[in-house]
Amino acid sequence: xxxxxxxxxxxxxxxxxxxxxxxxxxxxxxxxxxxxxxxxxxxxxxxxxxxxxxxxxxxxxxxxxxxxxxxxxxxxxxxxxxxxxxxxxxxxxxxxxxxxxxxxxxxxxxxxxxxxxxxxxxxxxxxxxxxxxxxxxxxxxxxxxxxxxxxxxx
Numbered sequence: 692x693x694x695x696x697x698x699x700x701x702x703x704x705x706x707x708x709x710x711x712x713x714x715x716x717x718x719x720x721x722x723x724x725x726x727x728x729x730x731x732x733x734x735x736x737x738x739x740x741x742x743x744x745x746x747x748x749x750x751x752x753x754x755x756x757x758x759x760x761x762x763x764x765x766x767x768x769x770x771x772x773x774x775x776x777x778x779x780x781x782x783x784x785x786x787x788x789x790x791x792x793x794x795x796x797x798x799x800x801x802x803x804x805x806x807x808x809x810x811x812x813x814x815x816x817x818x819x820x821x822x823x824x825x826x827x828x829x830x831x832x833x834x835x836x837x838x839x840x841x842x843x844x845x
Contacts, residue, residue, distance in 0.1 A: 696716070696718070696729070696736070698718055698720040698736075699720065700718050700719040700720035700721075701718065701719050701724075702716050702717070702718045702720075703716065703717050703718075703724075703747065704716055704717045704747050704748050704749060706749045706750055706751055706758075707731070707751075708751050708755045708774070709751055709752075709753055709754070709755045710755055711731065712730060712731055712732070713728050713729065713730055713731060713755075713774070714728070714729055714731055715727070715728045715739070715749040715750075715751060715758050715774070716729075716749065717745075717746060717747040717748070717749065717760075718736075721738060721741070723742075723743065723744070723745055724745035724746055724747050725738055725739070725740045725741060725742065725745075725746050726738075726739040726740040726746050726747075726749050726758060726760050726772070727739060728758075728774060728775060737775055737776060738776070739758065739772055739774070739775065739776045740760070740762070740772060740776075740779065742762060742764050743764075744762060744763040744764040744765075745762070745763045746760050746761070746762045746763075746764075746770075747760065747761050747762075748760055748761040748787060748788055748789060750789050750790050750791060750798075751774070751791070752774075752791050752795050753791055753792075753793060753794065753795040754795060755774060756773065756774055757771050757772070757773060757774060758771065758772055758773075758774050759771045759782065759789045759791065759798050760772070760789070761786070761787050761788070761789065765781070765784070766784060767784070767785065768781055768782070768783050768784040768785055768786065769781070769782045769783045769785075769786045769787075769789050769798065769800060770782060771798075782798060783800070785802060786800035786801065786802055787800060787801050788800060788801045
């Protein structure tokens with residue numbers, strides 16, 4: 692095991708890139724939580740987001756080109772950004788804990804009360820066998836479609 696970060700702030704939500712060469716994470720080293728990317732082999736971190744509101748929960752696209760994340764800006768929601776920074780795009784004005792489909796065509800995420808607090812009904816059972824949720828299908832980089840589905844990971 693090797694330590695990857697050494698900043699004085701809190702570092703959370705690590706996500707390793709599909710090729711294993713980078714790690715994305717949320718850190719408050721710049722004053723509030725933003726998304727950072729850094730090479731696993733060592734090197735300087737790159738600040739990917741710079742919002743005055745917290746950005747957390749990064750998840751890599753299967754091809755490693757894009758990161759989807761949770762942000763509290765504009766009331767909260769999910770955004771995507773090129774892996775090393777660039778133009779951010781809001782995908783949904785709600786949702787948390789995003790994860791990509793294996794083919795990169797959709798982003799799955801949780802909708803409902805904050806599950807960490809234990810408040811309210813859970814929409815995401817711990818075993819993830821059958822989940823009611825939302826699916827955000829990204830038809831292309833410039834368009835998106837939102838639809839409600841039942842899906843199973845079993």
